[in-house]
Amino acid sequence: MNTHTGGKPPQPKNWSRNTLVLFAALLGLGLLMLIGRIIALPDVSLGQMIFPTLGGLFIAVALVVLVRKDQRERTQMTPQEKNRQDQGTPQ
DSSP, X not given: OOOOOXXXXXXXXXXXXXXXXXXXXXXXXXXXXXXXXXXXXXXXXXXXXHHHHHHHHHXXXXXXXXXXXXXXXXXXXXXXXXXXXXXXXXX
C-alpha cells in the first residue's frame, strides 16, 4: 500500500548527494578550464597564474556556501512551505 498522496513520486534518498557531486564536478571543471586558459597564454608569470586561480577558487567556495545554506533552509521547511508558490522578493 502506498502512503504517498501527492502527485509526484517521492525523490530517492541520494538525490541531494548526486546533485552535490554534479555541482562539485562542474565547479572543479570550471576551475581547471580557468587554469588551462591561463597556462595557454604565451608570456605568463607565476603571479598572473595565481591571482585568477585564487579568484576562481573563492567564487567556487562562495557558490558552495550559498548552495549548502539554501539546502539547509529548504530541509527545515515544512512540506506546505516547500510546495507554496514563490512570492518573489519582499518589498
